[in-house]
Amino acid sequence: MTAAQTATAERPGPAAAHAIGHDAAASVAAMLKALADPLRVRILSAVAVDPRGESCVCDLATLADVTQPTVSHHLKVLKDVGVLTSQRRGTWVWYRIIPNRRAAVTALLDSFATLDVAGDEPAVDDALDADLDARVTCLAAQLTGELPDPGERAVFATVRESCTALARSAGMTGALLARTERFARQRLSDRARDRATAPPQVLFVCVANAGRSQLAAALVDRLAAGRIVARSAGSNPAAGIHPHVAALLAEIDGDAAAQRFPKPLTDDAVRAADVVITMGCGDVCPIVPGVRYEDWAVGDPALASRDGAEAIRDDIAVRVRALVDDLLT
Template identity: 65%
Template structure:
């Protein structure tokens, strides 16, 4: 780019023919950007984010002004003002019942809100104090080929090429969200074994298979799967996955998982193999990301998000999941004794 003077007037900028864009731009459109910016501006307030998080994690997915006034320690008129801002941009919807107005997340924004609170918000919090980066294995190909050779020997019903492809895909999928790679190969081993078991599900294995899916696979879906293992043991094959898996399980959820006997959990991406192998697919706030297959039972559980919940909030979410898991297991395994657990 060069600058010329136009007879003492303002400088003229002349575009160098060699520095123009070489590919068609796929940037967001002007109108769409303005709409998104308006919504983000409405959300860019700490108090509103706390209120949104409270509503998202509420037991019934809704809250009234009095609930939020107690949470924020501000007057009800102030709470009403902030709720109106969020309602005006379409994030919240409201319903008057009796003398109170109840607020809930607009259905079209539920998946986006889950992503904001489960993935973006924790990432932003972590970024304040640390800058994780992924250190790739020095010789990843050799390590993955060695792992594939081991798994081929233990899965004779699956072709060696399928095993190698599954191992490489598993490594790549986990590496996208991994904070460090010290345990990446071990996690790849565990994830690939799960996927191969899903691929080679034996017809004579009559055990129910349940898949729990949320956005980050860092809270709700992990807790639900742990509860199934706690109550049913190996009588049910249970998996969990995320549509956009986080780098790690939420710290507030780890003690609950440890109490249920789940050690070293890690977020995993959703795969078609897991959906095809499942008899029951339970989604929690992840929208329509699961492929719908004939013969598979689907349920959508409206359960709060523990990402930024208080310890009491996490306990309430665990109790809600416990009730739902017990009901599911009573249906899948009528003879299972849930009273002594």
């Protein structure tokens, strides 16, 4: 081997050059090892979704049929690896996620919550799979006849893009074409919106669009009774609404709840909105001049029990009432 070949062999390749550093890898590995216990994951999720921003050890002790010292042991493990911090107040100890770890913890829990929402692989509709292209083409032609203003090419492109985006999350299910039609109509409507004459429009964005953003949009629809247009979307949409949330949506929407489904975030929805509310999805929304942005720190019902999901719904409802009053006055 020549000297040049030896130097090339010793020089790290692109993968090694961009790999996570040793110290950071050791820290991440320690955290992941600490989370390799179901009760610790539940404890961490309970702290993450607590609307107070922290949880008392007395509350966490109710998560499982174990003694309080056992819960305290698990909390100590999470604290030792740098995920949680604690503060004693009187006879109780309160735990919260260390601020610079919150984004990582939220991303981790939300990602796995999305997988849990997806559940089993959706059944494939063979007939739809066989002639999907023809059906999408027929749908695009129908919408072109109803909505001639955007132009045939724009309508066809929107329908196909919408179908592709939904297929990534919803799979080849029998509902894909119906969802594509609703999603494409929404996008075309958003593009044609005239801010000067249209009612106020608000967009709720979370990670999976399977929980809190769906609840918020449904509550706006109920409270505003058509005076405000509510949209929802996800930065990483799930295949379906979370079961806890589906039950709550049925209480809010009745039969109309069945028409709600996770949708991907698009520029169309952001540009059409007067207000964009983010809910745990980070800085994923493009910044559009004239659009008002807010971030609501609310828990994720996909990570909560049924009672916890109801508490999150109530928290969202209070915020939605204030938002509706503000937009209508």
